[in-house]
Amino acid sequence: MTEQANQPNSYEAKDAASIVHPLTNLKEHLEKGPIIIRQGEGIWVTDIHGKKYIEGMSGLWCLSLGYGQERLVAAATKQLQTLPYYHLTNHKSHQPVIELAEKLLKIAPVPMSRIWFSNSGSEGNDSAARIVWYYWHNKKQPKRRKMISHLRAYHGNTIASASLSGMPYNHASFGLPLEGFLHVTPPHYYRYSKENENEEMFTSRLADELEAKILQEGSDTIAAFFAEPIMGAGGVIVPPDTYYDKIQSVLKKYDILLVADEVITAFGRTGNMFGTTTMKLVPDMIVCAKGLSSAYLPISALMINDRVFSAMATESNEIGVFGLTFTYSGHPVSAKVASETLDIYEEENIIDHVRQMEPFFLNGLNELSSHPLVGEVRGKGLLAGVEIVANKKTKKAFDPKLGVGKYCAERAEFHGLIIRAIGDTISFCPPLIITETEIALMISRFKKALDDTLVMTNKY
Ligand SMILES: Cc1ncc(COP(=O)(O)O)c(C=O)c1O
Numbered sequence: 001m002t003e004q005a006n007q008p009n010s011y012e013a014k015d016a017a018s019i020v021h022p023l024t025n026l027k028e029h030l031e032k033g034p035i036i037i038r039q040g041e042g043i044w045v046t047d048i049h050g051k052k053y054i055e056g057m058s059g060l061w062c063l064s065l066g067y068g069q070e071r072l073v074a075a076a077t078k079q080l081q082t083l084p085y086y087h088l089t090n091h092k093s094h095q096p097v098i099e100l101a102e103k104l105l106k107i108a109p110v111p112m113s114r115i116w117f118s119n120s121g122s123e124g125n126d127s128a129a130r131i132v133w134y135y136w137h138n139k140k141q142p143k144r145r146k147m148i149s150h151l152r153a154y155h156g157n158t159i160a161s162a163s164l165s166g167m168p169y170n171h172a173s174f175g176l177p178l179e180g181f182l183h184v185t186p187p188h189y190y191r192y193s194k195e196n197e198n199e200e201m202f203t204s205r206l207a208d209e210l211e212a213k214i215l216q217e218g219s220d221t222i223a224a225f226f227a228e229p230i231m232g233a234g235g236v237i238v239p240p241d242t243y244y245d246k247i248q249s250v251l252k253k254y255d256i257l258l259v260a261d262e263v264i265t266a267f268g269r270t271g272n273m274f275g276t277t278t279m280k281l282v283p284d285m286i287v288c289a290k291g292l293s294s295a296y297l298p299i300s301a302l303m304i305n306d307r308v309f310s311a312m313a314t315e316s317n318e319i320g321v322f323g324l325t326f327t328y329s330g331h332p333v334s335a336k337v338a339s340e341t342l343d344i345y346e347e348e349n350i351i352d353h354v355r356q357m358e359p360f361f362l363n364g365l366n367e368l369s370s371h372p373l374v375g376e377v378r379g380k381g382l383l384a385g386v387e388i389v390a391n392k393k394t395k396k397a398f399d400p401k402l403g404v405g406k407y408c409a410e411r412a413e414f415h416g417l418i419i420r421a422i423g424d425t426i427s428f429c430p431p432l433i434i435t436e437t438e439i440a441l442m443i444s445r446f447k448k449a450l451d452d453t454l455v456m457t458n459k460y
Pocket of ligand 1: 060061119120121122123125154155156157228232233261262263264289290
């Protein structure tokens with residue numbers, strides 16, 4: 001903690017004494033305390049001591065339109081005054097959710113039939129897993145229970161979505177993943193390719209691996225494959241161009257459902273409205289959250305195609321009710337804010353803006369490729385990862401115990417930039433409204449953090 005903050009009555013001390021923080025070393029937090037953010041404007045946040053930071057991660061990959069969007073505030077206020085709550089159970093509905101569902105179906109990247117609403121990406125993926133099981137029950141193939149996803153995938157943190165996730169920290173000491181949640185090699189050529197293997201050979205090997213896994217488990221036991229078009233929290237992994245084509249052929253061959261987790265990639269992040277378009281996927285369901293409301297309120301939307309929805313309708317008719325429900329499913333205030341967010345994306349041509357900013361952003365980061373610590377720069381649209389390595393030639397990583405990535409993120413904070421270290425990969429996901437000048441400033445602050453990190457690593 002800073003000296004000023006190390007007072008018993010400071011907010012930092014009160015925080016450490018009262019809050020359990022996610023993705024945080026809880027013991028270390030008692031010593032270190034939090035950075036407490038007081039306000040935001042555009043791509044900037046200010047902490048309670050007046051220090052300003054560039055919000056290089058859009059919070060948690062979500063605040064697409066940045067801070068200070070008056071239209072979203074007005075939409076929420078008006079809805080709070082008119083109808084602050086209603087639900088969707090037992091044939092009830094309300095206008096904000098109907099309008100939002102219509103808009104989503106209109107912009108869906110592949111034909112979709114219905115929208116299932118919940119409050120977070122985790123609930124969206126959890127619901128998708130449940131609906132997959134429901135679907136196969138209806139198809140009289142109840143043995144199809146197993147889910148396949150990538151190692152290093154991040155699909156959320158309910159029990160099912162954490163099981164789908166392939167990050168070791170989601171599983172360790174929690175006794176996860178649940179049985180029947182299987183993981184395959186992530187499509188990360190830089191880290192997972194073999195010597196003398198080109199991208200084409202790499203993606204063919206991964207498709208073969210998937211097929212072998214399906215056959216080994218029994219193809220009639222595999223229910224669905226979950227995938228992020230571009231993997232985010234696993235280290236911003238952009239699959240090679242031919243990857244999804246080959247994977248989808250295997251899934252089709254064994255009639256396995258495909259769920260695209262677009263919690264990060266939807267709504268312009270990759271330079272198209274959906275990552276599904278960028279990576280040429282044809283999913284049966286698409287999970288969206290985060291940018292759906294630009295994070296102003298919690299909401300997620302699961303798009304469901306007709307093949308799946310017809311089965312759900314028949315099955316619920318047999319049972320008497322579709323037995324999945326959340327109190328805040330399609331909450332009217334969240335729905336209204338999400339609707340307004342979609343209007344802003346359209347009216348302000350956010351996709352065009354992302355496409356215009358992409359070269360400044362990715363070229364700027366790519367210029368750091370010559371830095372002694374940078375092994376790989378990867379990204380699409382306004383989403384990128386910079387992998388720090390001990391040896392550029394051999395791609396050797398630093399000993400994780402050194403916490404090199406974490407140190408780099410701390411130095412970036414010192415220089416007024418919030419970014420995220422995923423192991424030794426530094427991720428960037430700035431608000432989509434970022435300008436060319438702000439991108440340059442963000443990268444120059446990151447460069448300072450990298451230089452500080454080089455000094456630190458030279459000690460080893
Ligand atoms: C791809 C992906 N899926 C799902 C989730 C979980 O979303 P939430 O934290 O809203 O539950 C995240 C969160 O980062 C994510 O990145």
